[in-house]
Amino acid sequence: MLGENLSAQIGSLVDHLRKRDGSPSLVEVASVTEVLIATMQAYFRSLDTSIYREFRELSDYIAKAKGEIASLRPGDLQRDRLPRAGRELEAIVRSTEEATNKIMAAAEAIMAADATAGDFSALVSDRCMEIFEACSFQDITGQRISKVVETLTYIEERVGRLKDALGAELADTPAEDRRTGDAALLNGPALEGEGIAQDEVDKLLGDTMPQKPEPAPAPALAPPPTPAAALAPGGKASQADIDALFD
Amino acid sequence: MAVDLQMPILIVDDYKTMLRIIRNLLKQLGFDNVDEATDGQAALARLKAKPYGLVISDWNMEPMTGYELLKQVRADEALKKTPFIMITAESKTENVIAAKQAGVNNYIVKPFNAETLKTKMRAVLGDF
Numbered sequence: 001m002l003g004e005n006l007s008a009q010i011g012s013l014v015d016h017l018r019k020r021d022g023s024p025s026l027v028e029v030a031s032v033t034e035v036l037i038a039t040m041q042a043y044f045r046s047l048d049t050s051i052y053r054e055f056r057e058l059s060d061y062i063a064k065a066k067g068e069i070a071s072l073r074p075g076d077l078q079r080d081r082l083p084r085a086g087r088e089l090e091a092i093v094r095s096t097e098e099a100t101n102k103i104m105a106a107a108e109a110i111m112a113a114d115a116t117a118g119d120f121s122a123l124v125s126d127r128c129m130e131i132f133e134a135c136s137f138q139d140i141t142g143q144r145i146s147k148v149v150e151t152l153t154y155i156e157e158r159v160g161r162l163k164d165a166l167g168a169e170l171a172d173t174p175a176e177d178r179r180t181g182d183a184a185l186l187n188g189p190a191l192e193g194e195g196i197a198q199d200e201v202d203k204l205l206g207d208t209m210p211q212k213p214e215p216a217p218a219p220a221l222a223p224p225p226t227p228a229a230a231l232a233p234g235g236k237a238s239q240a241d242i243d244a245l246f247d
Numbered sequence: 248m249a250v251d252l253q254m255p256i257l258i259v260d261d262y263k264t265m266l267r268i269i270r271n272l273l274k275q276l277g278f279d280n281v282d283e284a285t286d287g288q289a290a291l292a293r294l295k296a297k298p299y300g301l302v303i304s305d306w307n308m309e310p311m312t313g314y315e316l317l318k319q320v321r322a323d324e325a326l327k328k329t330p331f332i333m334i335t336a337e338s339k340t341e342n343v344i345a346a347k348q349a350g351v352n353n354y355i356v357k358p359f360n361a362e363t364l365k366t367k368m369r370a371v372l373g374d375f
Contacts, residue, residue: 100264108271182314185342186307189357195338198356198363204343205354 009039068165072158085151088144095137102134250375252277254300259283259290259316260334261308269303269334272361276368277375287311291319294326301372306335306342314346321350330371334359 013032017024024032106127113123177184196204256278258269266283273281282299284290288311290304302320304313313333320326333346336357343354353367369375 097264101267104264104267104271111271182312185314185337185339185345186312187337187339187342188307189336190338195356196340196343197338198359200340201338201343201354201356204340205347205351 010036064165065162068158068162072155072162077155081151081154085148088148092141092144095141099134099137103131106130106134250372251300252375253280254278255280255282255297256301256303257282257284257290257293257299259285259287259302259304259308259313261285261305265305269364272364275361276365287313287316287319290316294320294329295323299329301368302329302331303334304331306333306337306346314349317346317349317351332367332371334364 013035017028017032020028110124110127113120117123179186256273258266258273258281260266260269260283263285266285270281270283273279282293282297284293286308287304290302291311293299294302302316304316306313313335317331317333320329320331327350330352331350332353332355333351334355334357335342338356346354352371355363355367
């Protein structure tokens with residue numbers, strides 16, 4: 001806008017000088033020059049202000065982002081919190097495995113014992129105590145998991161603040177799964193509500209394989225019940241089928 | 248024809264605990280002749296060394312997955328008729344379809360119970 005005004009004003013000054021008869025006087029040249037200088041100064045002043053304002057905003061933005069990144073304490077995360085969380089998770093894996101092995105060893109000892117032997121009752125009692133002791137891992141595991149969750153919450157809060165600070169510049173697009181072929185089929189255990197239940201697996205396989213109707217799943221180990229509508233045609237257990245399994 | 252309870256069964260899982268659980272469940276069902284492998288590669292070597300009446304395999308193992316093992320078993324003229332049951336936590340529809348296309352005889356989603364294993368084994372092997 002100002003640039004257009006500037007060229008219009010300079011143009012009118014040049015026209016004025018051209019239309020004059022003879023050479024312009026020194027006073028006229030000086031006054032034209034003054035107008036030219038004043039016009040140029042106004043232009044450069046406006047130019048400086050807008051650039052300065054933009055640089056200032058950019059500087060504030062960088063300072064804010066820097067502050068948010070600093071508040072993430074990446075050094076602390078990398079040096080202490082994340083390795084610690086990793087060690088906690090390893091300890092959880094180890095302790096659950098140890099506990100499972102102790103429980104299974106005790107159960108196997110009970111199963112292998114001679115029920116008619118005189119010391120059978122004492123053996124069962126001792127092994128049951130071992131099972132109770134092994135189950136105490138759950139308390140420690142719970143505390144370890146709390147620590148890991150604490151670290152994740154710490155990261156989540158700070159990343160959220162960083163995202164708020166950077167605003168729309170951070171594209172909020174979901175991460176792309178770049179795996180292909182067989183590797184794309186490795187997803188690990190599903191959370192509740194994800195994946196499909198055994199009944200639906202049976203339905204998918206039912207077209208080509210002989211499938212006996214499934215009994216109602218045991219409450220402790222089986223997946224949650226699925227609505228009847230999701231079951232395979234003919235895959236729903238009748239009462240007679242269930243009864244037959246208890247014969 | 249009755250199922251031979253002494254037939255060799257190969258169980259494949261990278262978690263020793265799960266191998267132990269399956270072995271105990273099979274023992275309860277009357278199957279005592281059980282061998283173990285901790286990944287597809289080790290399982291394939293065992294399968295080539297000795298005939299098995301059934302393979303029960305996990306999916307997610309390294310270096311060779313149970314899915315790759317299944318494909319290799321089905322591609323091998325001498326092994327291709329070996330009954331194969333997948334027991335896995337991979338419970339997406341695409342996994343089941345892929346396993347079915349690769350020739351799995353049955354598919355059990357973890358966690359599972361003894362009754363499910365028994366039912367699926369009966370569906371594959373016949374009554375025992």
